[in-house]
Amino acid sequence: MGNEILKITDLKRIFRVGNEDVHALNGVSFSVMEGEFVSIMGTSGSGKSTLLNILGCLDRPTSGDYCIDGVSVNTLSKRELSTMRNRKIGFVFQNYNLLARTTAIENVELPLMYNSEVSAKERRERAVEALKAVGLENRMQHLPNQLSGGQQQRVAIARALVNDPVILLADEATGNLDTRTSYEIMSLFQDLHDKGKTIAFVTHEPDIAVFTTRTIKLRDGNIIEDSLVETQSAAKALQEYKEFKI
């Protein structure tokens, strides 16, 4: 630990809607160290989506500085931003965003398709590896519509892992899942975290945030709280949930 994966300084993002300037982010600063599991919380309109887009190199800040893995994003071209997303970032979305009628393994291979340094053979190997890591080695040839919501999200997580990113960015990754599956997915994230992955997890549910190690709360484009969490075990929560159900 100790490496600064993300570092943002006085980040501002202003949208112009009609004649009005909307300050989605109003000078936000924080860093994420290697191996942290950060939840970013806030109600809708708090600026957390905007922050996530900037962290994910999908958007650029109006002002302020953003460094990812030591590289300042502000100066990068559109093309370099794409490469950055391809090599350093793994996205997990609320609605999985898997390609329909495409097998699990092919979905996982997708990011490596855009990396010409990876051969077809290596691509397949790494995809298998990633699917094993999320426990879906038996579902590799399944299509998304043959998988449950939780399994689909696991495929999406495998896809995010396959390029060995410096940070996983999850956007309401449990938002479409029931409680039990949410716990399963959070348990998977905790496993990945234990293996040393750095994760930023955007959510508005406090009972999901308790599984992370640190919480950053946003309101109206400002950080109102940045605190360490008394981390609870998702596996344990799952166990209790099962018992309670029975």
Place this chain on the structure above:
Amino acid sequence: MNVLNLVKIAIKALLRNKSRAFLTMLGIIIGIASVIAMVSLGQSSTLSVREQLSGMGSNMIMVMPARQMRGGVNMGNSSAKSLDMKDLRALEQNTRYVAHVSPSVSTGAQLVFGSNNHPGQIQGVSPSYLDIRMYKLESGIMFTEEDVKTYNKVCVVGKTVVDNLFTNGENPIGQVVRFGSIPMKIIGVLESKGQNQMGQDQDDIVLAPYTTVQKRFMAITHFNMLFASATSEEESELAATEITYILRANHKIAEGEEDDFDIRTQEELLSTMSSVTQMLTMLLAAIASISLIVGGIGIMNIMYVTVTERTKEIGLRMAIGAQNRDIMLQFLSESVILSLIGGVIGIILGLILSYALSHILSWPYVVSQTAILVSFLVCAATGIFFGWYPAKKAANMDPIAALRYE
């Protein structure tokens, strides 16, 4: 992303919507098939014209007297008496590129056999006329130089004449028919040649030694025309030049003065005919290519729909690191593959169609490699041209908006 991956992705995407892809292709298929069929049919019609003209003797050269003006009145060219025995002898002896020469004198009269009669044209020629015009004997023999020398009253007739005179199925060989008041003995029957390109019946013909026709029928010493054949089709221009040179010398035409005869080679006729059919071919191909444009617009339309439909996919691909160029190429290759597959099917269909049509019309079947190659290139170009804007639209999407698109 390499090309193979792109093609794979594109084919997979097309297979997801098989019926839509096929319907989109249909425009291209019809367009290409009709272009191929039209060009191919046009070429076979050109070829069939050529073949028919060659049937008349493609290295044939006709020499006729130039038209005469008498006191400002155009007397036409048959009235001239400029071609005679001396010219014939000169052409027979002093030429290198002329294989055969035959004079031609003709007059019309009623042909009578028993109770049948038939309006005929008796043509006085030399025995080599058969070679020049590529007539063949079906039965009997051709008259000889000997018959020419002795003004013999023999003739060789065509199928139409036989059919009209010998209605009871008699063997015409050896029969004597009256031509006007002069009896002529039939010694040969020509093989049928059918109609020529201008619709004339080539079998309605009576050939006799030219001396016989000159002395016994017409009492003249000049010829109406001279027929010659060049040693080969390629040398017909040389032969024509040679004939011009000899005839000018024979007729003592000073330099700078106009010829008193006209020379026509079959090649000229051929090129005139060919240019007509070629123009028709171009016209048909142009009309057919309109359907190709319509097909291209169909592709563009579907590609726009596809891009809109797959906005989310585009957003995702961008989020995981696809460059704008990758997205552009993905959709472009989809439209190119669509149009190329359509093109291949169209080419096959067009070939089948033109084969069937040329079979029905009993024209020679021609496969135009140029047309196939060109239509293949046109297909690729159509795919790129009409796929460009939809692909551009996809590539220029904002990934954030695309991911949120519902």
